Amino acid sequence: MTIRSNNFIGDVRKRKTGAQYKKKLIEVAIPLEVINAAAVREKSIRHGHPSTLHLWWARRPLAACRAVLFAQLVDDPSSNPDKFPTEAAVEEERKRLFAIIEELVKWENSTNEEVLERARAEIRASCGGELPPVYDPFSGGGSIPLEAQRLGLPAYGSDLNPVAVMIGKAMIEIPPKFKNMEPIHPSIKDRSFYRNAEGLAEDVKHYGEWMREKAFERIGHLYPKVDLPQEHGGGKATVIAWIWARTVPSPDPAFADVHVPIASSFLLSSKKGREAWIDPVVDRASKSITYEIRTGGSKNDWAKAKEGTKQRRGAHFRCLMSGTVITPDYVKKAGKSGEMGQSLLAIVAEGKGGRKYVAPNEAHVHTAFSDRAAKVAKEGRETFLSGETPARLTGGTCHGYGLDEWGKLFTDRQLVALNTFSDLVHEARVQIEADALADGMNPDPTPLREGGKGAKAYAEAVSVYLGFIVDKCSDYWSSICSWGTF
Numbered sequence: 087m088t089i090r091s092n093n094f095i096g097d098v099r100k101r102k103t104g105a106q107y108k109k110k111l112i113e114v115a116i117p118l119e120v121i122n123a124a125a126v127r128e129k130s131i132r133h134g135h136p137s138t139l140h141l142w143w144a145r146r147p148l149a150a151c152r153a154v155l156f157a158q159l160v161d162d163p164s165s166n167p168d169k170f171p172t173e174a175a176v177e178e179e180r181k182r183l184f185a186i187i188e189e190l191v192k193w194e195n196s197t198n199e200e201v202l203e204r205a206r207a208e209i210r211a212s213c214g215g216e217l218p219p220v221y222d223p224f225s226g227g228g229s230i231p232l233e234a235q236r237l238g239l240p241a242y243g244s245d246l247n248p249v250a251v252m253i254g255k256a257m258i259e260i261p262p263k264f265k266n267m268e269p270i271h272p273s274i275k276d277r278s279f280y281r282n283a284e285g286l287a288e289d290v291k292h293y294g295e296w297m298r299e300k301a302f303e304r305i306g307h308l309y310p311k312v313d314l315p316q317e318h319g320g321g322k323a324t325v326i327a328w329i330w331a332r333t334v335p336s337p338d339p340a341f342a343d344v345h346v347p348i349a350s351s352f353l354l355s356s357k358k359g360r361e362a363w364i365d366p367v368v369d370r371a372s373k374s375i376t377y378e379i380r381t382g383g384s385k386n387d388w389a390k391a392k393e394g395t396k397q398r399r400g401a402h403f404r405c406l407m408s409g410t411v412i413t414p415d416y417v418k419k420a421g422k423s424g425e426m427g428q429s430l431l432a433i434v435a436e437g438k439g440g441r442k443y444v445a446p447n448e449a450h451v452h453t454a455f456s457d458r459a460a461k462v463a464k465e466g467r468e469t470f471l472s473g474e475t476p477a478r479l480t481g482g483t484c485h486g487y488g489l490d491e492w493g494k495l496f497t498d499r500q501l502v503a504l505n506t507f508s509d510l511v512h513e514a515r516v517q518i519e520a521d522a523l524a525d526g527m528n529p530d531p532t533p534l535r536e537g538g539k540g541a542k543a544y545a546e547a548v549s550v551y552l553g554f555i556v557d558k559c560s561d562y563w564s565s566i567c568s569w570g571t572f
């Protein structure tokens with residue numbers, strides 16, 4: 087994103103007010119409780135929240151950004167003694183400004199033009215009739231430029247990290263370029279008026295589905311359906327997850343040839359009335375562990391399942407065969423020496439009336455490790471995924487467990503899928519440009535990065551969001567992704 091200059095807010099204040107220093111509202115008082123409550127509420131809003139576009143760390147709540155921008159730009163009434171000569175008049179005016187903030191921070195009012203316009207009018211009144219530019223030099227997930235833009239202020243941001251810059255562009259820069267445009271994809275039937283970024287969003291959805299269909303043609307065979315047991319109505323169902331656990335050789339010499347699971351939970355669903363969990367069936371005589379699915383049960387069953395093979399103490403586990411304690415060091419040693427394995431514990435399928443949990447079967451284990459998948463994965467691991475994972479990281483790292491290269495964070499099948507989808511982002515871009523031209527869009531070949539607005543730039547814009555989908559997938563389609571039991 088373009089960086090114009092530093093310290094815009096300070097500059098504007100000096101320029102507009104001359105030598106006389108005018109205090110801004112934020113320097114005197116802001117309605118903290120109201121802002122905090124709106125910020126807390128916002129945390130629970132997932133659908134349609136800009137933060138769900140792409141993960142970024144330490145995002146500031148949008149409500150707080152909006153309020154802080156407003157309070158930084160609007161004068162405190164005590165700065166205008168001509169208009170507010172008494173303490174009572176100052177207090178009254180502050181109350182009025184607080185009421186504006188109270189409305190401004192509400193999530194429902196994020197697109198309420200009336201409320202936003204009221205805030206803009208106050209900013210103009212304090213900034214010499216202008217809406218001054220705002221620049222966040224460490225913009226990260228882009229909350230501050232986004233809220234500045236919402237308040238009508240020319241917004242700028244920058245960041246050291248290119249991913250953050252891309253998020254900022256996708257959130258702030260690209261949508262206004264293609265504002266109020268109809269979608270270009272050929273199958274669109276509803277040619278009614280599209281507001282703001284609705285047309286762009288419609289195309290992202292369409293070409294995202296296009297990618298899914300193409301991917302299914304190419305790698306669908308790696309994702310076979312599962313046979314549902316009779317109690318789930320029989321027939322075949324689409325699998326939505328395979329639940330694996332990493333395994334290590336039992337630390338008990340009597341069972342050293344048996345791999346035991348390191349499972350932090352066996353619970354599959356904690357949803358009321360739909361409780362389900364994995365029940366490991368241990369046969370010491372034949373030295374085997376198989377996994378059954380149980381449903382219903384009692385609080386005790388669920389609590390026990392929730393423990394997996396964890397010990398209450400620290401990061402210790404227990405051997406399912408012998409009960410021997412498995413220490414973190416033992417797990418790390420197994421990981422580093424290549425002795426760590428994996429076991430399929432359960433399959434989650436999409437059945438009629440909701441998720442169905444099915445016991446693992448050998449055919450599904452084999453499909454996950456097909457020779458073709460292994461070949462593609464090997465290539466990836468030896469090339470662009472050969473880099474080292476961080477050895478130290480706030481919150482912990484997998485490095486010490488032998489997962490010391492990026493390629494080791496994915497199963498063979500996951501790598502095949504990620505490769506397929508990232509190839510498809512490029513193919514989609516070509517397809518979008520062709521469809522846009524066929525739809526009569528401006529054939530200007532200027533790319534998006536050079537300010538283009540034609541078919542080429544549009545195809546690039548849509549593919550930015552498609553690329554974000556692959557980013558999100560690489561988070562969920564990794565071997566360190568855990569199963570949410572909700």
Ligand SMILES: C[S@@+](CC[C@H](N)C(=O)[O-])C[C@H]1O[C@@H](n2cnc3c(N)ncnc32)[C@H](O)[C@@H]1O
Nearest residue numbers: 144145146224225226227228229245246247250
């Ligand atoms: C706390 S985050 C900002 C979060 C942002 N305000 C939001 O709400 O999403 C801090 C950002 O500063 C960036 N950063 C760190 N050092 C930087 C530098 N020297 N120049 C530019 N950006 C930097 C980081 O990449 C990170 O995205």
